Amino acid sequence: MAATALDRAPPAWRNALDAGLARFGDRLRAHGRLIRAVQWAVVAVYAVLVIVPALLPLPGNAQHIWNDLTLAAQFAFWGIWWPFVLVSMVLVGRAWCGVLCPEGTLTEFASRWSRGYAIPRWITWGGWPFVAFAGTTVYGQMTSVYGYPKPVLAVLGGSTLAAVAVGLLYGRNKRVWCRYLCPVNGVFAVLSKLAPLSFQVDRAAWAASPKPLRGAESFNCAPLVPVKAMRGAGSCHMCGRCSGHRGAVRLALRAPNHEIVHVAGDEPSWEQTSLILFGMMALAVGAFQWSSSPWYVDVKQAVATWLVERGTTWPLEHTAPWFVLTDYPEKNDVLTLLDGGLLLAYIAAATLVLGLALSALVALAARALGPFSLRRFHHFAQTLIPVAGCGVFLGLSALTVTFLRGDGIHVPYVAEMRAGLLAGASLWSAWLAWRVAGLSAVGLRRAAATACIAGAAALSVANWVLLFWVW
Ligand code: SF4
Structure with a gap:
C-alpha cells in the first residue's frame, strides 16, 4: 500500500524536539548579556590559569593537581580543555567558540575600538589553518608546553595578545582573528562538520520574507559568516545571534554525515585537505610519537656516535633557553640541540611520509571512480575527518591519562576505549567514503574507492597502535 502524507509526517516527538531546539537558538539570541557575562567569567579564569603559574616556582614531586595551581592549570588546559573541546565540536559544533572561548571574547571586545582597517589579503591566505596548527604544535613540543607554565604563557598568552592586536586593527565588532588566524580554527572547522546540531538557513523562507x-x-x-548562503557548520560559532532572522534561520538537527556527503563536495578546499592529510593525520602523529619512538632513540644514538667519532660534541652538550627548547635541569628535563634538531626532523619526516602516503590513497580513491578529478580528491579527503579527529583526541587524551596516573588516579579500560574509538572512527570514515563514492559510481568502482579510504584510515590507526600498544 502506498504511504500517505500522514505516514511520512515526522513523529510528534521529533516536532517537539525541533521546536525546542529552535526556541533554544532564539534564547541564545535573546540572552546575549548573560552569554557575555559567562564569557568574561571564562576570561578571568583563563587569565589566572595562564599567568599565575608562570610566576610561581615549579611544583615539587609531592604536589598534586588538587593542591597546586600549576598542576591544576596544566590538567585544566591539556587534560580537559583541549581534548574535550575537540569532542564538543563533533557534538554541538563550534559552540565553544561562540559562547565560551576567551580569545574570541577578547578579540571581539577589542574590535569595538578597532581602527577599522579593511582585512588585508595576507590575513585571508588559505594556508593559515595548516601553518598556524603546525607552528603551535611543533613549538609546543620544542618547549614542552604540556609540562611547564612558561611555555603556556608564551603560546596561549602570545596567541591571545595577537588576537587582541588583530581585533584592534581590523573589522569592527568582529572576530577577524577567529575567522582567519586562530591556530585551531581549521581543526574546529573540519570537526564541526560532523555535528548533528547546527544553525540552518531556509533560503526559500529568506527570499520570501520582507526585507527588514x-x-x-x-x-x-x-x-563574518555569509549567513544567507551558509550551508555548513564549519565557520559558524553557534552564538545564536542570527536565530530567527527573517524567519529563516534556526537551530536544528541534521544527519552527522550530511555536510560531508552533500555539501563538502561543492566546496573543494586544499586548505582543509592539507590540514586533514598532512596536519591532523601526519604532523600531529609525529608530534605525539617522537618521545616514545624507538626509531627516534636509534637515530639519536647513531647521530651522536657519528658526531663523537668526528670530535663534534657541541650539539650533544649545548642547550637553548626554555622559550626555544625544553630546559629544566632541576627537573632533569633538558633537550640538547641534537635532541631539538632530531625532534624537528622526526615530525617533518612523519608529516611528509604519512601525508604523501595518505594523499596517494585518497588520490587512488578519486581515480577509482573514473578520470582523476581534484574535486573528488578533496571530497574524499573530507571522509577521513572522523579518523583524523579521533587520532588528535586520543593523542591529547593520553595526556589526561598521564596526568591522572601521576596523581595516583587509575582510569579503567583505557586500552579498550582507545580501541573502540579507533575502530568506530575508521568505520565511520569508510562509511562516509562509501556514501561519497555512491554519488557517482556503483559496484566495483564504488567498492574500490571505499577500500582506498579504508586503507588510509588503517594507515592512520596503525600509527596509534604503535604508540599505544607496541612501543
Ligand atoms: S551564523 Fe554567525 S551569527 Fe549566526 S549563529 Fe553562526 S556565528 Fe552566530
Whole structure:
C-alpha cells in the first residue's frame, strides 16, 4: 500500500524536539548579556590559569593537581580543555567558540575600538589553518608546553595578545582573528562538520520574507559568516545571534554525515585537505610519537656516535633557553640541540611520509571512480575527518591519562576505549567514503574507492597502535 502524507509526517516527538531546539537558538539570541557575562567569567579564569603559574616556582614531586595551581592549570588546559573541546565540536559544533572561548571574547571586545582597517589579503591566505596548527604544535613540543607554565604563557598568552592586536586593527565588532588566524580554527572547522546540531538557513523562507526596514534591528555575525548562503557548520560559532532572522534561520538537527556527503563536495578546499592529510593525520602523529619512538632513540644514538667519532660534541652538550627548547635541569628535563634538531626532523619526516602516503590513497580513491578529478580528491579527503579527529583526541587524551596516573588516579579500560574509538572512527570514515563514492559510481568502482579510504584510515590507526600498544 502506498504511504500517505500522514505516514511520512515526522513523529510528534521529533516536532517537539525541533521546536525546542529552535526556541533554544532564539534564547541564545535573546540572552546575549548573560552569554557575555559567562564569557568574561571564562576570561578571568583563563587569565589566572595562564599567568599565575608562570610566576610561581615549579611544583615539587609531592604536589598534586588538587593542591597546586600549576598542576591544576596544566590538567585544566591539556587534560580537559583541549581534548574535550575537540569532542564538543563533533557534538554541538563550534559552540565553544561562540559562547565560551576567551580569545574570541577578547578579540571581539577589542574590535569595538578597532581602527577599522579593511582585512588585508595576507590575513585571508588559505594556508593559515595548516601553518598556524603546525607552528603551535611543533613549538609546543620544542618547549614542552604540556609540562611547564612558561611555555603556556608564551603560546596561549602570545596567541591571545595577537588576537587582541588583530581585533584592534581590523573589522569592527568582529572576530577577524577567529575567522582567519586562530591556530585551531581549521581543526574546529573540519570537526564541526560532523555535528548533528547546527544553525540552518531556509533560503526559500529568506527570499520570501520582507526585507527588514532600514535601521531595523539586525544581528552582528562576529566571525563574518555569509549567513544567507551558509550551508555548513564549519565557520559558524553557534552564538545564536542570527536565530530567527527573517524567519529563516534556526537551530536544528541534521544527519552527522550530511555536510560531508552533500555539501563538502561543492566546496573543494586544499586548505582543509592539507590540514586533514598532512596536519591532523601526519604532523600531529609525529608530534605525539617522537618521545616514545624507538626509531627516534636509534637515530639519536647513531647521530651522536657519528658526531663523537668526528670530535663534534657541541650539539650533544649545548642547550637553548626554555622559550626555544625544553630546559629544566632541576627537573632533569633538558633537550640538547641534537635532541631539538632530531625532534624537528622526526615530525617533518612523519608529516611528509604519512601525508604523501595518505594523499596517494585518497588520490587512488578519486581515480577509482573514473578520470582523476581534484574535486573528488578533496571530497574524499573530507571522509577521513572522523579518523583524523579521533587520532588528535586520543593523542591529547593520553595526556589526561598521564596526568591522572601521576596523581595516583587509575582510569579503567583505557586500552579498550582507545580501541573502540579507533575502530568506530575508521568505520565511520569508510562509511562516509562509501556514501561519497555512491554519488557517482556503483559496484566495483564504488567498492574500490571505499577500500582506498579504508586503507588510509588503517594507515592512520596503525600509527596509534604503535604508540599505544607496541612501543
Ligand atoms: S551564523 Fe554567525 S551569527 Fe549566526 S549563529 Fe553562526 S556565528 Fe552566530
